[in-house]
Amino acid sequence: MSEEMDIDSCPPQGTKRKADDALALPAPRRIKALDQDVVNKIAAGEIIVAPVHALKELIENAVDAGSTALEILVKDGGLKLLQITDNGHGIDKEDLPILCERFTTSKLKAFEDLTSIGTYGFRGEALASISHIAHLSVTTRTKESSCAWRAVFADGKLISPKPGQSAEARPIAGRPGTQITVEDLFYNVPSRRRAFRSASEEYAKILELVGKYAVHCSGVSFSCKKHGDSSSGLSVPVSAGIVDRIRQVHGTNVANELVNFKTENDRWGFKCEGWISNANHSAKRTTMLLFINHRAVDSAVIKKSVEQTYATFLPKGGHPFFYLSLDIEPQRVDVNVHPTKREVHFLNEDEIIAIICDEIRTSLGKVDTSRSFMTQSLLSNPKATLATPMRQITPGTPTRQDTPDHSVTKSAPKTVTKKPYENNLVRTDASARKITSMLQTHRPADGEVIEQTEDMEYEYTDKEPTICKLDSVKKLRAEVRDNMHNELTEIISTHTFVGIVDEQKRIAAIQGGVKLFLVDYGMLCNEYFYQVGLTDFANFGAIRFNPPLSIHDLLKIAAEQEKRNAGEEAGEVDWEDVVDSVNEQLIDRRALLAEYFSMEISEDGDILSIPLLMKGYTPSLAKLPQFLLRLGPHVDWASEKECFQSFLRELAAFYVPESLPLAPSSTATQADAGNGNRKAMEEDQEISLRRKKLKSTIEFAIFPACKARLVATKGLLKGVMEVANLKGLYRVFERC
Structure with a gap:
């Protein structure tokens, strides 16, 4: 009992000293230099934390040596053995005595060289660190040498391989290059060696590292395997390209x-x-x-x-x-x-x-590739699964819907653990034939896409792309990204086009997942062409007019239209003054318009070209006068950011497809025909042609472009309405 009391009465490990306690402070300890062996082990512990770090240093040295083939051998996750063999230029025999000393390198001479270092290693600490915590041996042969030389190192110095032998490197047979063998890593740092949980985990890290350099180092072959295994864990040939290397590794x-x-x-x-x-x-x-x-x-x-x-x-x-x-x-x-x-x-x-x-x-x-969906199979065998993975189809690849696809049959699972509900199946394939292609009206012959303008000819130039460095444009791009609506962007980027519902109100139907949406494609196009204007800023193509058009005459046409639309209020505006003012503004700013927007205007006031935002699509030139007139009062020419924003908005509005009158219905046509009005049976030929071109352009040009690159903003939510949901329809039918 007395012993226990003695133990309890011992002072605690730490005591709290109050400010007024007059306790004697211990004498200050003297500062002295650490032993060099301790310094080297501390440095080695910072650089070589695990076997994978030692291997990283050795791989980088081998690649720096001009090697085209690396062979790596690993035992017990690199703790027992880590060996790398290369076919590089080797090490001179005269350099072997200082090979493993700290800060010995052939890649760095002055501190200023760090600003232009072009090699992997440069400090000369890798081999030195390894020699302090492992048994290290080096076998090397240069191209000029008649034999290879083998040296053994410990603590940065040459040592004899066996007691009584010389520490000098000894000649042996060997091929050109270098082989470095690291054995018993961390043998003298037991606390770190005990920290490694499993050899397989360390080997996985080594394979991951070798895989990184195997992908990046083109023209270098890599081989990595466990000691005693007949096959390699990773093998990449020297001739493999980057994609093939990624295929081999990942x-x-x-x-x-x-x-x-x-x-x-x-x-x-x-x-x-x-x-x-x-x-x-x-x-x-x-x-x-x-x-x-x-x-x-x-x-x-x-x-x-x-x-x-x-x-x-x-x-x-x-x-x-x-x-x-x-x-x-x-x-x-x-x-x-x-x-x-x-x-x-x-x-x-x-x-x-x-x-x-x-x-x-x-x-x-x-990237224009289809996503993977679940599609329903119509099979005669009632025991067959109703849901099979659909093979990926690249647009343009013919589908074989009438013949069985043996490749899909082989890859399909034999057993299905969970049958997907039918109301979750997406029954779409963007490359499949559509219902509209079976109708006689507006059907392109043999999949032919109607060209926007038959007389258009494209001319390609060698002009280098202009890198936009304007902060105003970068801020406008950032505003679009900040205003992005993730769900709507996902719907647009994965949608399937169904068809145009109303050319007058500019409404189209699309399918996204198991939902059907009505989209105001006027709003959609306005936002898309605005974003094209930002991304392609100062790199637009050009639609050239031959012969050039007079801006003044075009502005007079637009002014007459505005005058008719204004009615009684038109008398309050001096339209001649408006025309002259806008005409003068455009001529004065022709240098800016040509540099940033490919809109060329002559000194005489003729417009030579306007921006081309999409190949294969020309906006309605009937809107050109109105577009030019709006550039005067609706563009803020005084501020850079506001100028670019307002101009691109007007340009996007000009590119929005025109609104066409509704096509004559079959009922009205029959009634009018019965009354002898034959003219009502036929739509105006020009409007009919424009309607065909418009439908083709929207389906085959504009919506695929929006699918590929449109960032749907929150403002577009006003122009998208969900009209059907497959899950909701199933619930309706279940109640019937």
Whole structure:
């Protein structure tokens, strides 16, 4: 009992000293230099955290050495054995004594070289760090050497392989290149070695790392396998292209859904090329392969920004695959910010990421492939499943609906654990024949699309695209993105066109999922052409007039129309003064109009060209006089941002398809025919032709374009109305 009392009476580990306590302070400890062995082990622990970090350093050294073939051998997740063999230029025998000393490198001579570093490694710490926490041996042979040389290292120094032998490198037979063998990693750091839970987990990290460099390093073959296995865990041939390398590493499902894109910007000094998955690929987690100046790095900011870009294209919970190779001017990059070189810092990060994400969004919008839906099969066998996965169909590919598709039969599952309800099945296929194609009225012969203008000829120029650097345009683009409605954008991007309901009110029907919508395509086109004006700003094509048209004459025509529409109030306006004022405004600003909008006006006041926003579609030129007249009072020429915004809005309104009168109904035609009015049976030939062209243009040009690149804004909600829902219809029929 007394012993327990003695224990309890011991003072606690920490005591709280009050301000007024006169306790004697301990004497200050003297500062002294750490032992060099401790310094080296601390440095090694910062650089080599796990076997995968050691392998990363060795792979980068091998690629820097000009290797075209890398063979990697792993045992116990790299803790027992980690060996890499390359066919690079090798190491000179004279350099072996200092090979594993700290800060010995052939890639850096002065501190200023860091501003133009172009290799993976540069500090000369990798092999030194490994030699302090593992048994390291190097076998190397240069092209000029007659034999290979083998050296063993410990704590950064050459050591003898066996007691009593010389520590000098000894000659052996070997092929050109270098083989580095790392054994018993962390043998002298037991606390870190115990932290690794399983060898298979470490091996998976190694395969992931090798896969990154196998994708990026074109012209280099990679092979990685476990010690004792006859087959490789990963093998990529030297001749494989990037897509084939992605297929070898990440699988066919990813490789078949890739989109290539490139972008660059001289102001921010970067170039970017990459391969990204399209909207058909969706995974449970994001796969990011990011290389900055050919260095594999991680960036939470880039990853999050790209994921947000994909949010409008992928279903909820879906994640993309993307591989980005970003080349930035070396003086803008600081590579020396992380011991393992896992991170780098570079200037203008936000601007560069924004440009890359815009290009990704544009590239995804241009992809014209169908999504995967569930389609109902009509089979004679009552035991057959009613829902089978529909094979993906690229537009333009003929469908074989009359013959069985053996490829689908083979890939279909033998058993279905959960039968989908019929009210959830989407019965659409964008490439299938439509009901309207079976009608005699307005049917294009043999799938022929009616051209907008038969006399139009296209001329292509070698003009380089203009990079828009105006803050006003960037702000207008940002406003569109901020005003985006995600659900409506998803509906537009995946819709199936049903048909035009009313040419006068400009209403069309589309199907999105299991719902049917009526869309005001006038509003839809207005927003689409406004966004085209922003994205293609200063890079428009041109519709040229031959011969040129007089702006003054066109403005007089528009003024007469306005005068008739104004009625009694027309007398209060001096229309001649309005015409002269607008005419003078347009002539004075012809340089601005030509530079940014491809709208050329001569000094004499003739209009030579107007902007071309969509190939294959010419707006109704009957609206041209009104368009020119509105450029005077409805465009704010005093402020840059407001000027561009108001002009593009007027241009978009000009491009909106015209409103046509309703077609004569069959009932009215029969009644009029019975009264002897034969003229009522036939619609005016010109209006009939315009109606055919309009229907063809809307179905085959405008709606596919909106599907590919329109960002549906919240304002478009006024022009979209849901009229039918398959689930709701099933509930109605169930009550009958």
